[in-house]
Amino acid sequence: xxxxxxxxxxxxxxxxxxxxxxxxxxxxxxxxxxxxxxxxxxxxxxxxxxxxxxxxxxxxxxxxxxxxxxxxxxxxxxxxxxxxxxxxxxxxxxxxxxxxxxxxxxxxxxxxx
Amino acid sequence: xxxxxxxxxxxxxxxxxxxxxxxxxxxxxxxxxxxxxxxxxxxxxxxxxxxxxxxxxxxxxxxxxxxxxxxxxxxxxxxxxxxxxxxxxxxxxxxxxxxxxxxxxxxxxxxxxx
Numbered sequence: 001x002x003x004x005x006x007x008x009x010x011x012x013x014x015x016x017x018x019x020x021x022x023x024x025x026x027x028x029x030x031x032x033x034x035x036x037x038x039x040x041x042x043x044x045x046x047x048x049x050x051x052x053x054x055x056x057x058x059x060x061x062x063x064x065x066x067x068x069x070x071x072x073x074x075x076x077x078x079x080x081x082x083x084x085x086x087x088x089x090x091x092x093x094x095x096x097x098x099x100x101x102x103x104x105x106x107x108x109x110x111x112x113x
Numbered sequence: 114x115x116x117x118x119x120x121x122x123x124x125x126x127x128x129x130x131x132x133x134x135x136x137x138x139x140x141x142x143x144x145x146x147x148x149x150x151x152x153x154x155x156x157x158x159x160x161x162x163x164x165x166x167x168x169x170x171x172x173x174x175x176x177x178x179x180x181x182x183x184x185x186x187x188x189x190x191x192x193x194x195x196x197x198x199x200x201x202x203x204x205x206x207x208x209x210x211x212x213x214x215x216x217x218x219x220x221x222x223x224x225x226x227x
Contacts, residue, residue: 004155032213034215036218041220042220042221043117043119043203043218043219043220043221044156044203044218045218046215046216046217046218049213049215051213089155089156091155099169100146100158100161100169100171101146101148101156101158101205101216102158103148103155103156103157104155105153105154105155106155
C-alpha cells in the first residue's frame with residue numbers, strides 16, 4: 001500500500017517555463033511534507049518543506065502548495081533551468097518530522113535548453 | 114559545517130556474506146536514519162538511531178542491524194546477504210528539534226550482491 005504517490009515518472013519542460021511536479025498521499029496523519037532533489041550518484045538534497053498548517057511555502061524559484069482536503073501537494077519551479085534536471089522525490093512524515101519519512105517513487109524532470 | 118558522509122561509495126559482495134556500511138552525521142545532529150533505495154523506487158526506511166538507541170524500525174528483517182556511537186556516527190550491518198539486498202543505502206541525519214525536523218542525506222553506498 002503506497003502512502004505517497006508520484007504518478008508521473010517523468011516530465012519534460014523547456015528552459016524558462018514552469019515545472020509542476022505532483023504528489024498525492026493517503027495517510028491523513030501526515031503533517032509535514034518535503035521535496036528532495038536527487039542527481040545520479042548523489043544522495044537526495046533537501047529542497048523545500050511545508051507544514052500542514054500552511055497551504056503554501058516559497059523559497060526563491062521553488063514553491064510548494066498543499067491541498068489537505070485533496071491530500072495533494074505540488075512543487076512549482078519557475079523559471080526552470082537545465083540544472084534543475086534531476087529526480088524529484090516527495091516525502092511525508094507525522095509528528096512534525098520526528099518519524100520516518102515515507103517517499104514517493106520520484107519524478108524525473110528534464111529541462112530542455 | 115561538515116555534511117553527512119558515508120563509506121564506502123561502492124561495494125560488491127556475494128550471497129551469504131556480511132557487510133558493514135558507515136555514516137558520519139552532520140555536525141550538531143544527534144539522530145541517524147537509514148534508508149534502502151532499490152532501483153526505480155523511492156527510499157524505504159530501515160531504522161533510526163537516537164542517542165545510541167534504536168528508535169523506530171521499518172519492515173526489514175532482523176539480519177539488518179545497526180549501531181550509533183557516542184559521536185553520533187552510525188553503522189548499518191547486513192548479515193546473510195541476499196540478491197534483493199542490492200540497492201543504494203542512504204543515511205540521513207537530523208536533530209529532532211521542535212517544531213520541525215528535516216533529515217539531510219549523505220551520498221549513499223551502492224551495494225551489489227552477486
